[in-house]
Amino acid sequence: MMKRETTGGNRRAAVAIWVAAVAIAFFFAGMVFCGTVEIPADAVARVLFGDVDDAVVLTIVRDVRIPMALTALVAGMALSVSGLLLQTTFNNPLAGPSILGISTGASLGVAVVMLGFGGWLGAGLGCYAGILAGAFAGAAVVMFLLLLFSMAVRGNSMLLIIGILIGYLASSAISLLNFFSTQQGVHSYVIWGMGNFGGLTWERLGVMGVSVAVCLAGASLFVKPLNALLLGRRYAGSMGVDVRRTRNWLLVISGALAAVVTAFCGPVGFLGLVMPHVARMSTGTSNHVWLFPATVLFGGAGALLCAWLSVVCGGGQIIPVNAITPIISVPVIIYVIVNRKKL
């Protein structure tokens, strides 16, 4: 009897994972076939199958649509896993890279590089290494502060509030930097700050993809201690988990994932908070053996959906993705808060 019940739960999780994979394929195709420029589906299909009769179509599909879809896919996976690691590590279902101020910290790092050193490094989006380093440093500082406060404050909601406050602090620093910097710097920063999956070259996409893949592979090694942490830090410790070291590693990986996405796509809100819940509700389990791959796939699918909507609903223009994510995410978050018991 016991055996049957366990496999039953696993079957549901397996089905959910397949559904997420199919959703990824569906929305990816949507991204390739729809865009700001209208191209007949058969022309896109011919290009995909290597029959190039129109160089413009080829360029649009190969250098605009596919990179944008891949960027959304990778960013969604990264943010969602970042959120999952935060939720389990802080034992807090409402933790996520944007709500805890980690994305904003990364943005501040980027702002310092773009606006502070903008003229010196060569203005605008030119210096990606500097932007990446800035994002990492910003995310690391916020992560460190959160870690410090998580030891001082009791209760989950207090840490959440501190995260939100740190986010506000970083935002205000960003505003000040904007106020005192050149117009050109401000312009490129504002564009970047709206959140955007488009505009990455294959080369940059490669850098982003490899960094995210390394972090995801690293995170997947922590499936066993992540499960133990679900019982709380003290129980995990009593079962042999080196809680401090594990938690530090998880926070480093989570911060790195958020920083990479923020550096390449700007601060993208809500996906990291919500997609782990979508994965949890679909698989019906918080066992990371299932939840981790499900979060990767649902994260990718969710970001692709947002990106697709931002293209399809824009009427020839691309809506900033941060205008879309809350519309999809907030109802899910409210459902999670109201129905916590059902998770």
Add this chain to the structure above:
Amino acid sequence: MLTLENLTVGYGKKVLLRDVSASLGAGELVTLVGANGAGKSTLLKVLSGDLRPLAGGVSVCGEPLAGVPRIKKSRLISVVNTDRVEADALTVHEVVGMGRYPYTGFFGRLGDDDEAVVYDAMKATGVEAFAGRNMATLSDGERQKVMIARALAQSTPVILLDEPTAFLDVASRVEVLSLLASLAHERGKAVLLSSHDLPAALDLSDRLWLLPGDGAMHCDSPADLIAAHNMVMSAGGTCNSPLDSLFTGRAVRFDVQRLDFVAALCK
């Protein structure tokens, strides 16, 4: 199994227990009793290795606890604490299976031997009937039994429990305590729990560790404690018996008929 040698316990300058020695043997159920703040939880933290003692030492199975590596320690001592477990979307089977953590491989897969231990632990604690249910659907009493099953699945000779019967209704309280007694007496576990339930502790424990809150610890069997109390009372009750000393200066006294504390003024 577990030996306390001249142990001094507290936080910083605040000493809760001073120079205490005692031991907990295999097959023995010991209940730690004392007023709030007397140091029960702190002592349990020290015994589980979460907190360093201020002085003295603890040894487990003949080895000093401070020197035992983490994984080995988790194969010697299992813990049930007062933390609320939020793992609502894990099944009972998964939570009990987590007890195998110190024995499983890198990804925590349970082998056939592990499954056998897990099933045995669920059967012994009576949770196998709802093995497939999520933690969210359980009552407080059922949750507590699941956490005890998890500790049992950890296959440790020593089990420490911090107020395992707090927040439970009378039926669950009795069930949990008799479960712990059977783990000690039938499976030879060394079980130490803290509790405010004095009648149950006197009824089921092999020995009590009393913490009067003055830094001392009084260890005795229930029968001896009651005998000592009767002796003090028949001598006119001029000094405190060990049981009465638990609440010195408070408006309660121990009543032998009820085996519990009653208001000091009424008979």
